[in-house]
Amino acid sequence: MINLDILTLENNKDYFIIDTLINEDSKYLFLVNKEDENDVVIRKVIKKDDGEYVIKLDSNDEFEKIMYLFKEKQKDDKNEE
Amino acid sequence: MSLSEKELFDTVNLNSECREIAENYIYKYFGKMYSLEEAMEIAKYLMLKLPKVQNFSTKDYILNGHYDNIIINKGKLIVARNKSVRNPNEQIIEIKLKTKKELISKEKLKRIIAGLVATVTIASAFALRYNNSYDKLKESTSIKIGQLASDDYSNEATILAQNSMPTFDSEGNYISLYEGIANDILNVCIKDPNLFDVVVYDTYYSMNNNRLDNFNKTWNFMQNYMANDEAFSFLYTKIANQSFLGYVLNMLTERGDIIHFLPEYQKCMDVVNEYMEVGSYDELSKESKVILQEMMEKYEELGKELYKSNKNTINDLVQDEKKLGGR
Numbered sequence: 463m464i465n466l467d468i469l470t471l472e473n474n475k476d477y478f479i480i481d482t483l484i485n486e487d488s489k490y491l492f493l494v495n496k497e498d499e500n501d502v503v504i505r506k507v508i509k510k511d512d513g514e515y516v517i518k519l520d521s522n523d524e525f526e527k528i529m530y531l532f533k534e535k536q537k538d539d540k541n542e543e
Numbered sequence: 544m545s546l547s548e549k550e551l552f553d554t555v556n557l558n559s560e561c562r563e564i565a566e567n568y569i570y571k572y573f574g575k576m577y578s579l580e581e582a583m584e585i586a587k588y589l590m591l592k593l594p595k596v597q598n599f600s601t602k603d604y605i606l607n608g609h610y611d612n613i614i615i616n617k618g619k620l621i622v623a624r625n626k627s628v629r630n631p632n633e634q635i636i637e638i639k640l641k642t643k644k645e646l647i648s649k650e651k652l653k654r655i656i657a658g659l660v661a662t663v664t665i666a667s668a669f670a671l672r673y674n675n676s677y678d679k680l681k682e683s684t685s686i687k688i689g690q691l692a693s694d695d696y697s698n699e700a701t702i703l704a705q706n707s708m709p710t711f712d713s714e715g716n717y718i719s720l721y722e723g724i725a726n727d728i729l730n731v732c733i734k735d736p737n738l739f740d741v742v743v744y745d746t747y748y749s750m751n752n753n754r755l756d757n758f759n760k761t762w763n764f765m766q767n768y769m770a771n772d773e774a775f776s777f778l779y780t781k782i783a784n785q786s787f788l789g790y791v792l793n794m795l796t797e798r799g800d801i802i803h804f805l806p807e808y809q810k811c812m813d814v815v816n817e818y819m820e821v822g823s824y825d826e827l828s829k830e831s832k833v834i835l836q837e838m839m840e841k842y843e844e845l846g847k848e849l850y851k852s853n854k855n856t857i858n859d860l861v862q863d864e865k866k867l868g869g870r
Binding site: 465466467468469470471472476478479496502503504505507508510513514515516517518519520521522524525 | 626627628629633635636637638639640641642643644645646647
């Protein structure tokens with residue numbers, strides 16, 4: 463058995479946190495629905511006075527940028543190995 | 544023999560023409576940002592991430608595990624895009640970041656990975672398609688039989704996207720589904736006979752156009768090819784509801800369950816053939832009507848939810864068909 467972090471989203475469904483990414487002071491989460499691995503989403507974490515909150519991305523441009531960064535992150539991870 | 548990791552990921556050997564086609568395909572799937580390489584890089588990253596974190600080998604997984612259950616699935620990144628981006632008119636919903644830990648089984652994790660891996664396979668399948676095997680297949684008469692859908696790549700991409708689905712068997716094991724036009728399936732089968740546990744062949748494209756001849760030829764080809772291979776013991780058929788028999792076979796298959804369909808397949812096809820000749824349910828022979836009833840009763844346990852709908856009796860089916868202007 464493996465321990466994974468789980469986050470409940472606005473649809474009341476639980477998602478595994480598969481990966482995280484930091485970009486311009488924002489953290490992004492790559493999430494996969496606990497019950498449906500076809501349900502894959504990315505969310506942004508924003509900081510507020512009373513803690514961190516998860517919201518949807520603002521635009522397709524942001525989405526594409528983050529996916530690009532995920533790709534770049536892979537290269538970085540590989541280089542570290 | 545399964546594809547090696549290198550074969551799976553290495554698409555740079557595509558010649559320029561094939562490469563252009565494959566890239567166009569990826570664009571259609573993933574949007575303008577993603578080239579073939581980009582789409583694969585992202586998918587590779589996501590795939591590699593989990594095994595790394597969870598301390599089991601990607602390579603082992605690919606070569607010895609579920610990776611030879613390759614699937615073609617809806618573009619995962621498209622799914623992510625649609626659900627990740629807020630509609631301009633949509634209210635911003637903030638969810639407090641509060642996580643909890645949960646234990647999941649290795650099998651469950653494998654399933655997740657298998658889902659993510661789908662993006663890679665979209666590209667790799669197209670790499671397969673346009674390699675030498677494809678050229679050989681193009682020259683064979685069997686290949687032509689497989690051209691049931693369209694020669695238009697954009698249509699193929701749409702068909703592939705709309706019809707693909709992930710499936711699990713009753714024990715929760717990932718069942719590979721590769722659904723596309725017959726050419727795609729045959730190409731991949733030729734490339735690697737043991738690649739798939741499940742071959743999906745959507746009979747809609749033949750049945751819908753009364754191209755039974757095409758369908759039967761393709762079916763025979765697949766049967767011969769898979770003759771002694773239990774890996775191909777499943778055949779998923781999905782037939783459109785343009786005909787009464789379409790309804791019936793749809794009931795038998797389209798409910799998300801894996802149906803071991805071969806034992807009844809020929810029986811059903813005999814009825815289909817008869818139906819195509821006589822043109823109506825009423826004129827079917829008594830034997831065929833009995834077969835239909837048997838099929839529905841047999842699968843009733845597997846499709847209780849479906850039988851709760853209005854389409855739970857032959858009469859309902861007939862009425863439905865009449866409403867649709869069927870024969």
